[in-house]
Amino acid sequence: MKRRDFITLLGGAAAWPLAARAQQGALPVIAFVSGRSADGSTSVRTAFSTGLADSGVTEDQNVTVESHWLDGQYDRLPTLMADLVRRRVAAIVTAPSVVAVAAKTATTAVPIVFAVQDDPVRLGLAASLAHPGGNATGINILGGEIVARRLGLLHELVPKAVRIGVLVNPVNVDITESTLRESSAAAHTLGLEILVFRASTTREIEQAFSMIESERTEALFVAADSFFGSHRTQLAILAASHRVPAVYGPRDVVEAGGLMNYGASTVEYYRQMGIYTGRVLKGAKPSDLPVIQSAKFELVINLQTARAIGLAVSPDLLSIADEVIE
Numbered sequence: 001m002k003r004r005d006f007i008t009l010l011g012g013a014a015a016w017p018l019a020a021r022a023q024q025g026a027l028p029v030i031a032f033v034s035g036r037s038a039d040g041s042t043s044v045r046t047a048f049s050t051g052l053a054d055s056g057v058t059e060d061q062n063v064t065v066e067s068h069w070l071d072g073q074y075d076r077l078p079t080l081m082a083d084l085v086r087r088r089v090a091a092i093v094t095a096p097s098v099v100a101v102a103a104k105t106a107t108t109a110v111p112i113v114f115a116v117q118d119d120p121v122r123l124g125l126a127a128s129l130a131h132p133g134g135n136a137t138g139i140n141i142l143g144g145e146i147v148a149r150r151l152g153l154l155h156e157l158v159p160k161a162v163r164i165g166v167l168v169n170p171v172n173v174d175i176t177e178s179t180l181r182e183s184s185a186a187a188h189t190l191g192l193e194i195l196v197f198r199a200s201t202t203r204e205i206e207q208a209f210s211m212i213e214s215e216r217t218e219a220l221f222v223a224a225d226s227f228f229g230s231h232r233t234q235l236a237i238l239a240a241s242h243r244v245p246a247v248y249g250p251r252d253v254v255e256a257g258g259l260m261n262y263g264a265s266t267v268e269y270y271r272q273m274g275i276y277t278g279r280v281l282k283g284a285k286p287s288d289l290p291v292i293q294s295a296k297f298e299l300v301i302n303l304q305t306a307r308a309i310g311l312a313v314s315p316d317l318l319s320i321a322d323e324v325i326e
Helices: 003-011 018-022 042-054 074-086 097-106 143-157 173-190 202-214 226-230 232-241 251-255 266-281 303-308 315-320
Strands: 029-034 064-069 091-095 112-116 136-140 163-168 193-198 219-222 246-248 260-264 297-302 323-325
Touching: 029 042, 029 074, 029 097, 042 064, 042 266, 074 097, 091 097, 091 266, 097 112, 097 136, 097 173, 112 266, 136 266, 143 173, 143 219, 143 246, 143 260, 143 315, 163 173, 163 202, 173 193, 193 202, 202 232, 226 232, 226 251, 232 246, 232 251, 232 303, 251 260, 251 297, 251 323, 260 266, 297 303, 297 315, 303 323
Parallel strands: 029 064, 029 091, 091 112, 112 136, 163 193, 163 219, 219 246, 246 260, 297 323
Antiparallel strands: 260 297
């Protein structure tokens, strides 16, 4: 065999269909890489496995799923992605945007299935939504577009509040930029004043809340970042102790005691990622699978938390909630 032919054969190994790889004896490996922490992520992991099963792929029978929980430690990504590419995993499943971009930077051969908040085309993950054209496809959960809606719901929750804090993680540049851009535009329309607070460590979250109090911040908008999701209990406790009404992206923050969330259904888009991953393993090319936009969103309000901070939630807002935690 000529050297050029050998290299071509080696480079295509990662894209072998499921059946062909199974004939080699070992199960193909999916690298499931999430910015979240393993704690409290059982539902999304189960949703992904359900999606695989929906596409005809059964975990531990004809595929192995290798989970990597970053817990917001994005500095681990270059080393992790280099290792996954070196081992020629069958696919890399990624969320959020910063993880997907790291995977795309590391390889143009290994299939990538992503869930991202920002525009996948702007991030360089796809040539277009209809025709991604490369080795990556997945779900756009429309994080930028729903920032305005989430801020509007916070305004409905505390209509007299004018000074609104926005808490972002500066390490996650894409989400930080889109959150500040969209929230500033929406705040201008609503006549609100935005105060920006930044935190990328547990200690910085504590410091941010001290500043939130000293700046007389009347309500808080927390960016939908995996780091904040990993520290949902800390956020819920601090927001309650400072008596500041706060809105979040993922519902698990509200389940941990946060006041309110609005965003794409996490369980639903992880299930869809499982379906797409199964299709890729069975031979579909990411370049031929259009990027899907989230269609299911949920508003959850924790009335117990509202009562604890002395906040009355209007009947109109309660009437449109998908779930109210008593």
